[in-house]
Amino acid sequence: MEIRAAQESELEQVVDLNCIAFNPNQHERYWQYVRGDSSYRLSQTRVVVVNNRVVSTLRVWERRIRIGASLVTMGGIGGVCTDSKYRGVGYASALMRDTIGYLQTIGCDIGVLFTIIPEEFYHRFGWTSFPLKGFAFQFNSATTTETRSDWQIRTFKLETDLDTVASIYDAANAQQSGTISRTRAYWDMEPSRIRGILPTVIAHQNGNIGGYLNYEIDGACAKVHEVGHLPDNPDVLDALVLHLLQTCAVDKIEEIKGIFSPQHPFVQRLKTTCKGEISPITDTAMMLYAVRLPVLLRHLVVEWESQIAASEESFPQIAVKFPIVNNQQAVLRYDGHNTIQIVDNAPDAVSLEMSEEDFWQLLFGEIGWEQMNLDDSVSPEVSAFLAMLFPKRDVIFWYPDRY
Structure with a gap:
């Protein structure tokens, strides 16, 4: 068994292993995680090699995360997987332990991962769960209060809106604990686009963008992924809430949910406009390690x-x-x-x-x-x-x- 950085010639094996473990129809997606990421270095792909075969792998994403308003260097761990023929031997466990040393070598202060398996696996290696608060709201158009706003809503346009949206994100999250620092290049990377970083709609007034909303309709549920607005324009949230509720009424949505604080002003305006109760939910996927x-x-x-x-x-x-x-x-x-x-x-x-x-x-x-x-x-x-x-x-x- 050899644990090390992947070699260029082994990346096809890594991509194939990701397809087998996560989604067989996402070959191009996993290649874009490498080819489409301008911050990628070959050493960020960690592998376990047995008899010249990659049997286990993970990816390290180097980012900066805010604790309070302070930025610290983060090593994000993702894509942890092992070939089914080699599971139960301890290869993924050995890889996780070795990766902490790699994070130390590249100067990371904290490790962050989001697990899709029970947290107990990562607890064994010292990772600690960090529950994130969210909200769920049963939507009923009959109880929605009609509101008006001077802000207008339109679909996000990549060519004209992205620079302003990126600036709004920076201003809105400069003091927001837990958020990632997004460079301008980060917005353009294929992995970011694949994960849905671009807003759905923006709010504008007199030609100026004041906020944005990122959401998706998934069956009978509207999932709010992100909201941003300039700090001196909180009323833009009323327009974004109104747009979301109108969309929900047209699409016969039954539930609105998101993994961010129920105390966020967007959620509070949603509650007021709908005259309903917000149910708090908890997402336990996030885990931390002090490198x-x-x-x-x-x-x-x-x-x-x-x-x-x-x-x-x-x-x-x-x-x-x-x-x-x-x-x-x-x-x-x-x-x-x-x-x-x-x-x-x-x-x-x-x-x-x-x-x-x-x-x-x-x-x-x-x-x-x-x-x-x-x-x-x-x-x-x-x-x-x-x-x-x-x-x-x-x-x-x-x-x-x-x-």
Whole structure:
């Protein structure tokens, strides 16, 4: 058994293996994941080779993800599969373990994957589930309130609209924890197009685009994949909601759903317009791995120090020890004068006793410090400091960015 980067001559085997494992009719799709991705490097395709045959493979997608408003380097894991004749031997397990070393080598801070099999397989290798919140809404056109908007809706036009839509995405998600940083080239890559990154419609007024909506009609369900608008034009959402509801009425849709926060202003406007109740749903496909925990936390220091300065509060010297995550320890040390350091250990540090699941949700903001139920081992001063660093945020990983 040999675990390594794929060779050019082995890519056809990799594509064939993906077809066998996932969809036999998507040969061109899997080739475009390689040929159509301007960021692709051969080393990103990891393989297990036995007797000159590729028996197991996965793909690493190098991206940047926001934790709060801070960008960190992410290694996305996708396309994990093994030839059916070689399953049960442990090849995929060995490949997953080896890939962590590869992520460290290329400088990734965090690993992210979306599983289509039970999470237990990845739990064995230290991956932690990160549930994403979503919503489901039973649509009834009879209860919909008629609304009006000065914004007009039309179909997205690739040739004229993409640059503006990309700019709107950047503005709308600059502070949005969980989102991917999309370069302009990212929008043009074939893998992005295949996964449906382009909007369905845009909202415009006086020739200016103010927002967009990405959705699909799947049988009796309308799936909302993404919504974006300029921060100073929140009323554009009313026009996008109205368009979606009109489409649902024509197509006799029974349910509207999406994997992003029920508290998102688009969803709240949807609820108000339809006079109905939103049912929260949870998607458990996302899983995380701390590739380089201390480095990951150091990328968050600038934002943390900015939050301290903006709070205009004073705190004493504080040291807190995070839980061990993927066999790594890190301590946050504050000097009392607006400077934070991340160190490996400190004898005077207060230990934060929490699970790895809670650690990740606290870091991204899915739960705030004030929601944590820790015992009295954390003093009021330390608790106030952590509440300021770790506020509650909505976390969104837009569906078209999955791999």
